[in-house]
Amino acid sequence: MGDIKTIHVVNFINDLKKNGQRLDGKTGKLSASSVLNCYKAFNNVLSCAYKWKLIKENPPIGAKPPNGKAKKSEVYSKEELSQLMQLLDDKPLFWKTLILLAVSTGAREGEIAGLEWKHVDFEKGTIRIEQAITEIKGKGVQIKGTKTGKDRTVSVPEKLLEVLKKLELTSRQDKWKVRDLSEWPDHFFIFGNEFGKPIRPDSIGQWWRRFTKKHNFKHIRFHDLRHTSATLLINEGVHAKVISERLGHADISTTMNIYGHVLEEADKTAASHFDKFFEKKA
The missing domain is CATH 1.10.443.10 (Intergrase catalytic core)
Structure with missing residues (x-):
């Protein structure tokens, strides 16, 4: 463990982004969130080793964490x-x-x-x-x-x-x-x-x-x-908790992370309804 350098962490992250890294038998690359989770797990192990003085420095400190956000999905109107x-x-x-x-x-x-x-x-x-x-x-x-x-x-x-x-x-x-x-x-x-x-x-x-x-x-x-x-x-005003359960997400935070931008737009639309409530009648 003491031989691990920052460059090894960088190479590890880059390798995870390549084809053939999935262990579930499926084709294609790991998702952005999966790469980030692997990085976090690796970082936690090395951070713990550093705190326990098993290694002199924490290699991931110099490595840029991968972007865990997936590209915005296209949907039908x-x-x-x-x-x-x-x-x-x-x-x-x-x-x-x-x-x-x-x-x-x-x-x-x-x-x-x-x-x-x-x-x-x-x-x-x-x-x-x-x-x-x-x-x-x-x-x-x-x-x-x-x-x-x-x-x-x-x-x-x-x-x-x-x-x-x-x-x-x-x-x-x-x-x-x-x-x-x-x-x-x-x-x-x-x-x-x-x-x-x-x-x-x-x-x-x-x-x-x-x-x-x-x-x-x-x-x-x-x-x-x-x-x-x-x-x-979401656009029809269905509660995020209901949508989370329909999609089978582990918890509602997953739904909020994936559809946060849609929920934000829906929230702005909801707020605009108050304009007519606040209008002064002639």
Whole structure:
């Protein structure tokens, strides 16, 4: 530990920003917040060692901490969302339902892929999100818990329930046709193929990109449908705590950090309403 220099800390941070550093089997880079958290953990260890006089100086002091803020996400406006709904009208029920669910619930790709029919309560109008699908190299798709390890129940709109009922009917017909040929006999995924295998999370994003390109529609990442969902709810005056629970954030501070700029804009709009209250009547 005594051999660690400031340059080693700098190289460590830079390496974390490169491709191939994820340990969850997913492609792509670590998020800005993950890089910052790794830096903080490393810094805390060395700071403790310095306080205990195990090392003569604290190497991270000379290193610039990484920026933990992610780039501002693009989202759809109300008008763009209305256009999207029109484009989905003549699309296969499978994909129409999936996109409606993504926008309505703000669920992550893996969580959507992991949904089973047992998670839908048509009477209460809710969906239980308690697992996700991930793809591991050499092992294929696997079931895991949600990102935060917390289950949540999300209320869904009537329109989504209608298309879910139609999709469930066709899903049960497909399941009956294959019978013993089902690849996942102990599970009944909402977005599975005819043999019951769940959709791969990355194939959702691939379809989404082809869809927006084909229709020359403004493209945002599929994950940004989650941000669109949250932003629209904020603009409609829904409490941040409710939005935090719908998104499955570990706590409300996560929601405030991600959507702070949207909440600030909504707060300014709210404050402007007082102008009419304070106006003097002629």
